[in-house]
Amino acid sequence: NAGVTQTPKFQVLKTGQSMTLQCAQDMNHEYMSWYRQDPGMGLRLIHYSVGAGITDQGEVPNGYNVSRSTTEDFPLRLLSAAPSQTSVYFCASSLGDRGANVLTFGAGSRLTVL
Amino acid sequence: GESVGLHLPTLSVQEGDNSIINCAYSNSASDYFIWYKQESGKGPQFIIDIRSNMDKRQGQRVTVLLNKTVKHLSLQIAATQPGDSAVYFCAENTGGFKTIFGAGTRLFVKA
Numbered sequence: 001n002a003g004v005t006q007t008p009k010f011q012v013l014k015t016g017q018s019m020t021l022q023c024a025q026d027m028n029h030e031y032m033s034w035y036r037q038d039p040g041m042g043l044r045l046i047h048y049s050v051g052a053g054i055t056d057q058g059e060v061p062n063g064y065n066v067s068r069s070t071t072e073d074f075p076l077r078l079l080s081a082a083p084s085q086t087s088v089y090f091c092a093s094s095l096g097d098r099g100a101n102v103l104t105f106g107a108g109s110r111l112t113v114l
Numbered sequence: 115g116e117s118v119g120l121h122l123p124t125l126s127v128q129e130g131d132n133s134i135i136n137c138a139y140s141n142s143a144s145d146y147f148i149w150y151k152q153e154s155g156k157g158p159q160f161i162i163d164i165r166s167n168m169d170k171r172q173g174q175r176v177t178v179l180l181n182k183t184v185k186h187l188s189l190q191i192a193a194t195q196p197g198d199s200a201v202y203f204c205a206e207n208t209g210g211f212k213t214i215f216g217a218g219t220r221l222f223v224k225a
Contacts, residue, residue, distance in 0.1 A: 004157075031211055042203060043158070043215040050211055058212065090157050100146050100165075101213050105157030 002026050006091050006106035013081045013113045021076040021109050023091030031096035032074035033058070033103070034066065036087040043090065049074055050096055081113045122201060126222040133191040135219045137204035142185060144206035148213070149178060149189045152201045161189070161202075191221075199223045 007022045025032065033048035035058075045058030049068040063085060065077040074093075078085060088110050092103040127133045139147065145166040150158035164171045164178045164187075171178050177190040187204050204216045 033213075035215075042217040045212060045214065048211060059214070092157070096211065100163070101207050101211055102148060102160050102163065103150075103158070103213060105159070107155075107157055 004091055004093055004104055004106035006089075006109050008109060009107065010110050011112070013078075013111065015082060015113060017081050018077070018079050019081065019111075020078075021089055021091075021111070023074045023076070023106060024072050025074075025091075025093040025104070026072065027093065027104065028071065029093035029095055029104070030071065031094045031101065032068065033092050034064070034074070034076045035090045035092065036060065036085075037090060037108075038087050046076065046089075078111075081111075083113045085111065086113045087111060122218050122220045124220045124222060126224060127194050129194060129196060129223055129225050131194055133189075133194045133198070133221060133223075135189045135191075135202050135221065137187040137189075137216050137219075139185050139187060139204065139206045139216065141206060141208055141214070142182075144208050146207040147178070147180060147187055148205045148207075149176075149187075150203045150205060150215075152203065152218070154200075158203060194221075194223050196223050196225055 004025045030051050034046040035043040037043050044060045047066040049055045088108050091106045094101050094103050148163045149161040152158040162173045175192045179188045201218045201220050203218045205213050
């Protein structure tokens with residue numbers, strides 16, 4: 001039972017490059033989300049999805065795209081990376097209980113943009 | 115990772131003492147609150163939750179207190195152990211799916 005799996009664990013990009021952070025869960029969770037974590041800032045919500053084909057913006061969506069074609073996968077795309085996107089990224093999922101959303105997190109992906 | 119949380123508030127306690135971690139939340143409409151624990155190099159893990167119609171909830175060695183009047187949460191850890199050393203986050207839900215996190219507090223446990 002893998003839970004939430006994120007790849008890659010580490011990535012270095014140059015400014016302007018694109019990449020996709022992968023997230024997969026095997027718990028049949030309806031809800032999935034992406035957070036970024038910066039020093040002293042806690043976790044900030046980027047995008048989330050309440051089911052296949054449905055996505056919505058969080059607190060800091062600019063510069064990121066998402067899609068949800070299957071229940072299991074929720075990739076995060078950076079189309080043109082900027083140094084301000086250097087961060088640790090966490091994917092999280094849950095059963096999707098509205099108003100009682102207990103999240104299961106992946107181990108994180110550390111991204112450095114030079 | 116190791117660089118996350120460099121500028122977080124820090125609480126240092128002696129092993130065996132009780133720890134109290136505080137959190138002020140922002141949205142008076144929030145009706146569900148969760149505490150998460152994050153160990154170095156890992157993602158956050160659920161500890162305990164509380165709904166807004168309660169003011170106290172107890173788990174194993176942990177208690178969460180909610181004061182809606184002043185929009186304040188606290189997490190109490192009894193008999194703190196070295197394994198409790200981590201960053202602790204409070205989070206709030208406003209009845210939908212968005213979970214908004216606080217900045218976190220780093221707990222150091224001295225042996």
